[in-house]
Amino acid sequence: MREAARELVTSGEEDSDVEALNVIQLSLSNKVIREKSLTSRLYLKQRLSQLKMSPRTSVGDHVNPFNQIVVDLANTEVKIEDDDQTLLLLCSLLEAYESFVDTILYGRISITLEDVKASLNSKELQKKVMEHHGGNGEGMSRG
Structure with missing residues (x-):
């Protein structure tokens, strides 16, 4: 025992x-x-500012590295303000998202990073639905 x-x-x-x-x-x-050294912090800032979405990349696959760089910067005690993160994310999107960016930015008093991420996810879901229905809007009802 x-x-x-x-x-x-x-x-x-x-x-x-x-x-x-x-x-x-x-x-x-x-x-x-x-x-980390100044060089590391500058490298991370450069990666964030130069991050661009690849043509065949999903929004989620683009946002993940964006989030990781922001976390890495936070771990080096570099804080990127929410509105700066929002602008950096919007600027990193493909040219095909230009009208989306215009729509989301203009006519608003404020916008959060979470608003942008949610809108991007909705847009991507809508795009997948349209592709599933042959891109001609079949199955979509008028409201």
Whole structure:
């Protein structure tokens, strides 16, 4: 009975040691990222400002690297304001989205990054529905 109790305690100690090690490793990696050099911060800013959507890329596949760069910048203690992120994301879209960008920007007092992402997702869903129906609007009802 005592052997079983010792094994449980030892097993519990090992679990807490593993948890502690994981926390330390995460803390260290975040600290290392935050302590990146000026060159790294400038590189990340450059990547964000030069990010362009590829022609055959879905909106989601384009937004994911955008989000990752913003997170990487935040980890180096560089904060990109929401309105700047919004503008950078809109400017990174393909020329085919030009009318979408015009529509979403003009006539508004304010717009959030989440509004833009939601609108982009809706537009992509609409595009997929149109492609599914042969691009001629079949199956679409008039309101």
